[in-house]
Amino acid sequence: MAAVTVIGGGLAGSEAAWQIARRGLPVRLYEMRPAVTTPAHQTGDLAELVCSNSLGSYLETTGGGLLKRELELMGSVIMNAAAKTRVPAGSALAVDRQLFAAEVTRLLEAEPLIEIVREECREIPEGIVVIASGPLTSPSLSGVLQRLTEAENLYFYDAAAPIVLGESIRYDLGFWGARYGKGSADYFNCPMNKEEYLAFWQALVSAELAPLHEHELDEKGLPVFEGCLPVEVIAKRGEDALRYGPFRPVGLTDQEGRRPYAVLQLRRENTEATLFNLVGCQTRLKWGEQKRVFQLIPALQEAEFVRYGVMHRNTFINSPRVLNAGFQFREEPRLFLAGQITGVEGYVESTASGLLAGLNAARFAQGQDPLVLPRETMLGSLAHYIATADPRHFQPMNANFGILPPLDPPVRSKQERKVAYSARSMRVLADFWKAV
Incomplete structure (x- = not known):
């Protein structure tokens, strides 16, 4: 079987590669570092965190905390590595950044179905491809994305x-x-x-x-x-x-x-x-x-x-014009996009987009329909926002309870409302995940 290509070994790309391999498909993961460096990275490890070492709140009563629990339920390699390399940070999930990146690299290198190619990918290869090149996408690949999305400029001065x-x-x-x-x-x-x-x-x-x-x-x-x-x-x-x-x-x-x-x-x-x-x-x-x-x-x-x-300055595409809720290109269904470039904001949101893009790339390779997660889930609502927001005013979005559909019946207490959102999401996701 032909390998599925993943471009970019950051959080989204590493997660996508892992999910594809977990479904029995060979993966060719392109990461240009350390052969080609960036202004922000220090090592050649996969999933290197270049800003904060915190992945945000771990409380289920926050949007980011709920998204983390959803990723854990769906078998996220990033959340697995974070749990192993966690450092004390109160209610936040913070990691030893060097140990974290080393652990993700170790896990992916040990997976026999994943081939890590240490070179720059300048063009989109044939076959099924997940593009997860991140905010520091190389100029050559940025040009390819620009043509693919018919965007005049891939670099948006995010106001x-x-x-x-x-x-x-x-x-x-x-x-x-x-x-x-x-x-x-x-x-x-x-x-x-x-x-x-x-x-x-x-x-x-x-x-x-x-x-x-x-x-x-x-x-x-x-x-x-x-x-x-x-x-x-x-x-x-x-x-x-x-x-x-x-x-x-x-x-x-x-x-x-x-x-x-x-x-x-x-x-x-x-x-x-x-x-x-x-x-x-x-x-x-x-x-x-x-x-x-x-x-x-x-x-x-x-x-x-x-x-x-x-x-x-930010790097993202106008996703509602080109992507569906499975992070799949509408006009080029063999291509998937993941990470910050889709318009999700944050480490965990980028990871989540990689997980769903990887799942759907694997399903596409196996002749199955892409997964569209229920709106009641945080990832489902985030993907829905990315695909359906008004393209005239599209701006990046993070995980928050405001993107979820309202509770029925409504809950008046603010804290109880957050608990109810979280409980509903995990219940719906558990049932959906078991069914698929």
Whole structure:
């Protein structure tokens, strides 16, 4: 039987290769290191962690913790290695990064069905292929991906606004409506009077910014995303700059027909209206500062942030245009994509995409239909988001309870709701996994 090719030996690629081999298929895993190095990697080990050594919370009452439990149930090699190399970190899953990468490398090298090829893969080979080349994809392979996805530019200067949980919004302190009443009332409007707006504006212009990295500056030392201004930069142009920009109240009236002094609009991020985007609020504020500043807006005083705003160079494709919920290319079904380049954010999310892409590559090779996990599971909902989000506003997403379908019946307590989400997910996944 012809080998399935996996390109990239990071978290996603290592997981994909393992899942394919576990299903009795030969795998050829391409990893260009150490022959070709990157600015971030230090070794030639597979699954080397180049940033934090923490894989995030291990609590089932967090989105990331639930996703870890799902991966464990499905036989993740990355979670296996993490458990063996764990270091004390409270409720987080942190690892000894050198031992962790060495353990993943050992496990894959010991698997007789996996052939590790230490060279750069410049073109997509024939046959079934999982592309998991990561955010540090080589220029030659980036060009191939660019042509494959028909993207003008694979490097996006990621200017994303914060996203909050719908259930954490104070709907009693705002109103639904479209500007000038045109179209349906799809936006939730967060009004402010003059005093509230000035307090918000003062906090915004004085808040602490996240630093920029060298590769995010041009030859003049200016941000490469200067054409997309952070909300705090607009605010610093004057007290009323936001009121004539993204916070303009013109054309908006509340239930009593009054026009607010300023308005922040929230746009639905998914069809279930469990997530909302802060329109026009792309920002470089530090994450703690974002929470402090935006919670000064009355309707957001209890807002729970599932994704903070970012402005940095990122590498991802517009997945809803080209991928299905099995991380498979719609127009090229022999090809699968995994890792951060799909628009998932985080170590564990990248691993999860690799697991599902690997499973489906193996099933495709064996003439089976790809697996689409139930929406009630965290991985199922993450894959659904990647495949169905609005391509006009697509931004990377991490594991969070806001992407899951609502509970039926609803649970009022915030903590009990998280417990119920987790219990439902594990129950549904266990039944589904047993059936397949």
